[in-house]
Amino acid sequence: MAGTRRAEEEYDYLFKVVLIGDSGVGKSNLLSRFTRNEFCLESKSTIGVEFATRTLHVEGKIIKAQIWDTAGQERYRAITSAYYRGALGAVLVYDVSKPTTFDNISRWLKELRDHADANIRIMLVGNKTDLKHLRAVATDDAHKFAEAEGLSYIETSALEATNVEEAFQLILGDIYRAISKKPVASDEGGAGAAGGVKEGKTINVAAGDANSEKKQCCST
């Protein structure tokens, strides 16, 4: 599990994480807030899958998060479920102002059980806490649910940039602890579509590839 070390980017671990949850709960904006510190009110619905990375310090280690953002509509699972394979973590998002997106969490968990690795770490995220007057899912209920299912849990607002950093710290730390407890066989399972941890292979993404240029978030 030795990390890749290069002058332009160094990291100890590379973690593949998938962002899943119903359509419209704010997955893409959570990702853009985390990786580019951007939020876009006029964002388009995600078609297929999108990808972004960020490298950060977690528990004293340098961790590179390789995050796959997936289309939320059920029909798209035909494509997106392939991306669960090899993922070490899943960020399962619902919208605190839309109860149905919370009710569907169990279906997403089943989806993960069917397609993801058995020891995948899962974090439940209640997004859009900025919509205070519209809240329809109580923190307590979600907390209890998460506890019962053995998931970590946090509430976020991608719009206000509340807890987004913390959320990803949480899941990445969770993965790190799980992984450092037991030795992991190298190149676990071939890693399917995109690989979990690519070992012995140089992955040289220039530091801040996505961060360096401040781009217009809603072109065309």
Next chain:
Amino acid sequence: MDKKKAVDDTEPGPAPSRPVDRFGFIKPEQGTSPDGISKSKSIHERERESGYWLTVHYFTNLTADIFLGNHRDGRRIKKWRKMIGVGGSDWKHYVRRNPHVVKRRIRKGIPDCLRGLVWQLISGSRDLLLMNPGVYETLVIYETSASELEIIRDISRTFPSHIFFQQRHGPGQRSLYNVLKAYSVYDRDVGYVQGMGFLAGLLLLYMSEEDAFWLLVALLKGAVHAPMEGLYQAGLPLVQQYLYQFEKLVLEQMPQLGQHFIEEMINPSMYASQWFITVFSYSFPFHLTLRVWDVFLYEGIKVVFQVGLALLRFCHDELVKLPFEKLLHAFRNFPEEATDPDVLLPIAFTFKVSGRLEELEKEYQKKLEGSNASTSTKRSHPLKLKTMSRIGSRALSNFTNSEK
């Protein structure tokens, strides 16, 4: 800094408050150029045949068009008008006699002022409309769809930067909703799937709701070309097939790059699904999208493969050097030169893929049959128009029955 003006705040008005490009997309804040006015169309043509949104939102800027129409474009439009005849009366005759001329001219780009009309003629949607009078209205007004909430959720997320679709509950959003809802009733198996909105939205910029609906039907049910409903059916079978075909084509046409993708574990679903699902209408410059659609409606889905290959060919020498993550970044950020239709389309047409696509389709179906006994009963040939009209009336009788 990174917060955009809320959609809800956008007020309707005769002139947009933020500068838009010639297609009606709101320009990025910096770099406003004075050529926000289209040079090839007259306001009268616009009003009558296309640019549906223009008559609502954009009237003032376009009056300048009358004075700006340049000579070459004028001649081109004249030729096209002759080819089409009044209201499309000469079109079929002309196509039958001069298919190659038509193909050549379409590849050069349909004049924007005639685009809406020509799209309806070449897609077969005009015939569907005439054969099914009143059907659209009935679908919109009298039927309810299980997909209504899903459609509503995505309305403001479809071309959010276009002024026609910006205003909450404005004419653009209402039309988009109506077309998508009508389709979800018309074909309840498909219902509504994300991505369809971009097709419908694109069409609504060039034609009325009813025309846009029938063009969507023509495409998905296959009035002229193979039906594309498989893009949106459960399991997205046609997306999977197209991705399979595309991957093989990349390997055959650009072996070095294809091999590089395999080594880097790049799978076409990572970059090309949205090319197929939205026919390049999701994230490419609009002038490229339009030119691709001109050819797509006349020649079929093959042009999506060709344009995809052309993008890779154009950036080939760069792409072969890039590792996994940089490749993924590159797929979403093609350089401006690569998306210039006058550069990209000529490259696209150098790829002769028709025959190979057919073979690969058979190969894929065989593979499916091998791995799974219950394969899709996919029909890859276009429906005859007569059947189409039956479909229309069946949809109608289905829901009139359910009303009782």
